[in-house]
Amino acid sequence: MKVLVLTTSCAADRGGSQQVARETWVGAWGHLVDHRFVLGKGNRDTVPSELIVDAPDDYFGVPFKDQAAWHWAIANGYDYVFQTSVDTYVAVPRLLRSGFEKHDYIGRRCTNGPHASGGAGYWLSRKALDILVAETPHRNYEDLWVGETLASHGIPVFNDERYWAMSYDDPPFQYQVLGAWNWGTISVHLGRGTGLYDPTWMRDCHRSFLNDTPL
Numbered sequence: 001m002k003v004l005v006l007t008t009s010c011a012a013d014r015g016g017s018q019q020v021a022r023e024t025w026v027g028a029w030g031h032l033v034d035h036r037f038v039l040g041k042g043n044r045d046t047v048p049s050e051l052i053v054d055a056p057d058d059y060f061g062v063p064f065k066d067q068a069a070w071h072w073a074i075a076n077g078y079d080y081v082f083q084t085s086v087d088t089y090v091a092v093p094r095l096l097r098s099g100f101e102k103h104d105y106i107g108r109r110c111t112n113g114p115h116a117s118g119g120a121g122y123w124l125s126r127k128a129l130d131i132l133v134a135e136t137p138h139r140n141y142e143d144l145w146v147g148e149t150l151a152s153h154g155i156p157v158f159n160d161e162r163y164w165a166m167s168y169d170d171p172p173f174q175y176q177v178l179g180a181w182n183w184g185t186i187s188v189h190l191g192r193g194t195g196l197y198d199p200t201w202m203r204d205c206h207r208s209f210l211n212d213t214p215l
């Protein structure tokens with residue numbers, strides 16, 4: 001099996017949030033799995049860990065940006081993609097042992113729709129990827145579009161609560177109960193919404209995982 005982790009990024013995050021991800025979970029476990037930061041039009045001078053696609057680089061361009069990256073993944077022979085965000089922490093050793101190969105679409109199901117949380121991250125099989133690249137995104141929110149599209153093709157999201165998204169009223173991660181790692185948590189979406197993210201939370205999260213958690 002060929003597995004790829006895609007992290008949606010943009011020009012504004014290229015030197016800040018993206019760099020912090022490189023210094024933490026990507027740097028620690030990038031040798032275990034293929035990984036790319038996905039950037040849109042207008043970016044230049046790509047490095048090996050980046051994938052620049054022909055799609056808008058703004059917030060509402062994310063569905064088109066991710067879809068272009070899935071085209072690339074299919075062309076390069078990947079069987080499974082884990083799609084995540086630049087403000088999401090991913091414990092890669094747990095991710096690779098998660099049982100992702102058992103379902104076509106896996107993530108934490110949102111309460112307000114038939115979709116997995118894009119922030120917490122979700123898995124797509126090659127079957128799901130083939131469906132998504134053949135459709136035209138009809139939602140501004142990529143995760144909702146993915147869930148609706150796959151559901152219409154008979155592929156519901158398999159709910160897995162080990163993928164975690166912090167809520168708007170949660171305190172920064174360093175004030176959370178760090179025992180959450182013992183619940184088997186695989187990923188943590190640290191951002192609370194547009195502009196509500198401090199990259200230092202990523203460092204806190206990584207430090208907590210390495211210090212408090214057996215792999």
